[in-house]
Amino acid sequence: MTVPGMLSRPLAAWRRRPRPFAWMKRFLPRTLFGRSLMIIATPVVLAQAIATFVFYDRHWDTMTNRLAFAVAGEIAIIVDELLEDRSEEERASTMARAAGAVDLFVSWLPGETLPPGRQELRGILKTTLGRALDERVRRPWRIDSTVAHEWIEIRIQMDEGVLSVMSPERRLFSFTSYLFIMWMIGSSVVLFAIAIVFMRNQIRPIRRLAVVADAFGKGRDAPGFKPEGALEVRQAAAAFLLMRERIQRMISQRTEMLAGVSHDLRTPLTRMKLELAMLPDLPEVAELRQDVADMETMIEGYLAFARGEGAEAPQPVDIARLLEAVAANARREGAAVTLDLPAETAGEDGGKDEGADGEAGIILPIRPNAFKRCLANLVGNARRYGSHVWIGLRRDATAVEIVIDDDGPGIPPDRREEVFRPFTRLEPSRNAETGGVGLGMTIARDVARRHGGDVVLGDSPHGGLRAIVRLPV
Template sequence: MTTDTAAAPMPMPRREQTGLLKRFLPRTLFGRSLLIIVTPVILAQAVATWIFYDRHWDTMTNRLAFAVAGDIAMVIGMLEHDPTPEGRNWTLAATARSTDLIVTLEPGSTLPDHPPKLRGMLENTLSKALHERVRRPFAINTRITREWYEIRVQMPDGVLSVMSPERRLFSPTSYIFILWMVGSALVLFTVAIIFMRNQIRPIKRLAAAADALGKGRDVRNFKPEGATEVRQAAVAFLRMRERIHRQITQRTEMLAGVSHDLRTPLTRMKLALDMLGDGPEVEELLTDVTEMEMMIEGYLAFARGEGTETVQPTDLTRILNEVVSGVRREGAEVALAAPDGLTLPLRPNATRRCLANLLSNARRHGDRIWVRAEREDGFIDILVDDDGPGIPQASRDDVFKPFFRLDSSRNQATGGAGLGLTIARDVVRSHGGDITLSDSPYGGLRVLIRLPV
């Protein structure tokens, strides 16, 4: 004999549960902080509301319903005690004087076999009270007129109609409580939103300042503000900015001295070689000295990194036209496609040097060059394609290293010193962008420059 047992459902992995929870959580710090503040308030008000309504319907509503049912039972008892016309009239008149009920007797009437279905908690509470106090067939009609309830009770000789005002059965405290809860919640939410915005604003300013510094832009009018922790982060950011600027200044000053110290002996060497006259040995030495000068200039350009140049709104299309025109004058065939109005904060001279290095590199190793610039999703992309031999994929990371040279004939710009792509990437990254290499659809190398707007 075999029995089939249903397989127990596999529990959801904790990682999936965490991912599902994060999917519904706010992504911003403002939203999460507001959720932390608002959630306890909502839970507290929900508990308070549940307790209030539980006690309200158990006490106040029951008490009001049983009071109305008691008055009806008293009227019925008085009518049964003195069923004469004089006694009936006296009972109805006394009820009208001492209560808010409007009582009439309809002789010969009967209740329908199927009374209207009860709806809502109030009707059910009143029905319970009538069952306990009146103990006669009855029907409740809450839609006969506004702010009045009709209670019809079957009597031996007719139907007793009782009109009760709504205030006898319903207390406005529920509406007051709801308005108070909603009003207090709105006030708390407003205060929380204002408070959290004031707390988040310094963090946003710090993030914007850090982003601007990463893009090489000047950070002006930034000062520490907000909570203590945010102020500490802002002070650390300002100190970091000062250290970076100080290092750039020191490097520039040092390179100015190095440039002077290196150029002076090289100049003397060139003069000495010129005085020696002509000869194969002298020509070789002059070639070496010239190559040393080019390497020093390339090294100084790389190390300087245009750190002292300020960022300013620059027409990138104009710079592209100038660089392309310069390369065309050197005999290169270049096709340029760039829309007007490509303006963004740049260091003009550094950007010009970066593009000139890339186009010079493409000119040295290809017959044709294609340059295209376009704006896309908050970035400006510059594509430089050539039809040269390209660069192997395994060497595309190494070519950005200073003084790196390929074994093949394709070397970087700056006279083949191995600094063209290094300087280009240094300039692009100083603007918060990046530069990547890939295969060109024209058969050579594609250089992609992506700059944030």
């Protein structure tokens, strides 16, 4: 098989071709809800990041530069005025005018000196202010933001002392950045909240469709389901309902047809049995009677396989009690059966020990008659070829497993799948001796799969064959 237009490249080779960015799938959300939110959130986050970059690159940097250079320029004017003032009264008058006009509180520290060396600054505010002081004041300086809350002290080295200038942070810092950040975060939270609400409403119909499809695959009914949600989801739900109706109609038609076939075949077989009963007991007549009996057995087995108990409704069943009934029936037929149930379900004779509330340990919605036939076929196959049968029950978080072991000859691994084919007998002579027609294992797997499970074969620790019936929880 080749794909048209792809240079006759084989389809298998094309599928094996490495896909670019395949590694990214490990980091992507696995649910549709998570991926939808990611699709919504990614453009929003990118837009917010770009807006933030533009804001800090333009607004923050520009405004900080303007404010810092304005303060540095005012400090330079104060320094020049103080250099011209000769008396203490003139200096006090200059500092008072600065406090009232430019909102800078200036004090004179005579005889003090600043530490030698240039101060290391951190942060955009101090860095910008230091650059402005170098350009405008051109004297040694020190910046201290820990003197008082929301105040910054700027010390300038003078000839006869140190000039201390207290500037409020609002003169150097634009508080619109906080508003911008709060607006961005608030708007993002609101957008995400709205997106989550809408996406949950859109995902809910898809989840309901998945639950109904899973229940139908397990042979369970899901009444009350109707298409809802977006147009595409409604189309998928309507297609599923139509498919379910067709499958149920096909099963019903098959059952009705086989009921008629059963009547039509049984009538001539009954006449043949009556006619053979009136004949003398000759060897040829005995052989004909055996042939008619074999035909009747084969027809019954085929009808049981094709019917599949399709009309039986699922109901909650205690699996432990069902296993007890199957084991009891096998014992009545002369089989040696050992029933091993979990401690929380095992009672006397391997049965269920109910608690005070009377609830069973492992309850699943199954078709009891059909599933009992499945187990009876597997147990019957085990007792047919072995001298002892072991039945076990185990459960994990996702499935319930029923294990049936025997000590017979077993089946080679490469031929185990053949036994599930209708009317397939690995050893015709031995099947003839035991009365098998090659439908027991087929019916067992058919019933298990109609419940959403399966039947698999393996090696038994007792030397024979192990059959495991898996049912989803």
